[in-house]
Amino acid sequence: AQSVTQLGSHVSVSEGALVLLRCNYSSSVPPYLFWYVQYPNQGLQLLLKYTSAATLVKGINGFEAEFKKSETSFHLTKPSAHMSDAAEYFCAVSVNRYSGGGADGLTFGKGTHLIIQP
Amino acid sequence: SQTIHQWPATLVQPVGSPLSLECTVEGTSNPNLYWYRQAAGRGLQLLFYSIGIDQISSEVPQNLSASRPQDRQFILSSKKLLLSDSGFYLCAWSVLRGPTSGANVLTFGAGSRLTVL
Numbered sequence: 001a002q003s004v005t006q007l008g009s010h011v012s013v014s015e016g017a018l019v020l021l022r023c024n025y026s027s028s029v030p031p032y033l034f035w036y037v038q039y040p041n042q043g044l045q046l047l048l049k050y051t052s053a054a055t056l057v058k059g060i061n062g063f064e065a066e067f068k069k070s071e072t073s074f075h076l077t078k079p080s081a082h083m084s085d086a087a088e089y090f091c092a093v094s095v096n097r098y099s100g101g102g103a104d105g106l107t108f109g110k111g112t113h114l115i116i117q118p
Numbered sequence: 119s120q121t122i123h124q125w126p127a128t129l130v131q132p133v134g135s136p137l138s139l140e141c142t143v144e145g146t147s148n149p150n151l152y153w154y155r156q157a158a159g160r161g162l163q164l165l166f167y168s169i170g171i172d173q174i175s176s177e178v179p180q181n182l183s184a185s186r187p188q189d190r191q192f193i194l195s196s197k198k199l200l201l202s203d204s205g206f207y208l209c210a211w212s213v214l215r216g217p218t219s220g221a222n223v224l225t226f227g228a229g230s231r232l233t234v235l
Contacts, residue, residue, distance in 0.1 A: 009159070032221035043124075043208055043226035044162075051221045090162065094222050105152045105177075105210070106224055110161035 002027040002093045006109035014117045019063075019078040021112050023091030026072065033074040034092040034106060035065055044090060050074060061085070086116045120145035124209050124227035131234055137182075137196040139230045141209030144190065149211040151192040152224060153184055156206040168192060204234045 007022040025031055032051055036044040048059025055067045061084075065076045074091060092106040121144045131137060143149050153165040164177045166184035174184050181200055185193045192209060210224040 034221070034223070036226075041229070041231070043228045044210075044224075046223060046225070049221050049223060105154070105164040105167050106222065107164075108154075108162040110159070 002031060002095055002107050004091050004093050004107055004109040006091050006112050008112055009110065010113045010115060012115040012117060013081050015083055016080050019076070019081045019085065019114065021076040021089050021091075021114065023074045023076065023109060024072050025074060025091075025093045027093060027095055029095050031093045031095055033065075033067060034094075035059065035063070035074075035076050036090045036092060038088040038090065038111075040087075047076070047089075081116050083116050083118065086114055088113050120211075120225070122209060122211055122225060122227040124207075124230050126230060127228065128231045129233070131199050131232065133201055133234055134198045137194070137199050137203070137232070139194040139207055139209075139232070141192040141194075141227060142190055143211045146190070146211070146213060148189060149213055150222075151186065152210040152212075153192065153194050154208040154210065156208060156229075157204070162208070165194070199234045201234050204232055206231050
């Protein structure tokens, strides 16, 4: 079974500083990896996804993530934080177990709350 | 374009009362549908998923059940709520078909916040 670990339930950075949110995965087969963002009392919005086409993935709102197989990591970064980036961020993994049964959902990490200091 | 609707947005229910949360998807046919629960500090837990009408898979045995009476409608129910059922319930859909179809990208609804007192 696959799993995701997000290091740090809360991360605080200053406005304009680098954002780094850490995600490590565990999977016995090549995974698909995702980052989602959740603003207060809202659903989740897809930021970016890794599908093995390229190890550096660019997403919306200036975020990007790099897949590193040797480190089993998929950390999310943004060069310069903005106040509007304050939200909960979730890393997720899936492997297609579509063997005549079903389309399995994603396995999510516990989330990282990003706080932006003015 | 596809849209997903969840209601009610918020709900306060007493312990022991029934529950019905509804989710509908527009603009697509035969979607995969999912129910997740988000509890404080515990991330998102997959509760149920469905690949078709009346085809429901349960990921976690518990006090809840799900039904899919129509292609684009997914309902989460309980006969008697527990305090531990409180949380933020999220419905999602995807169109993944088969192991070679690529990543199973889920699109989420706005969620339903349930408080059990």
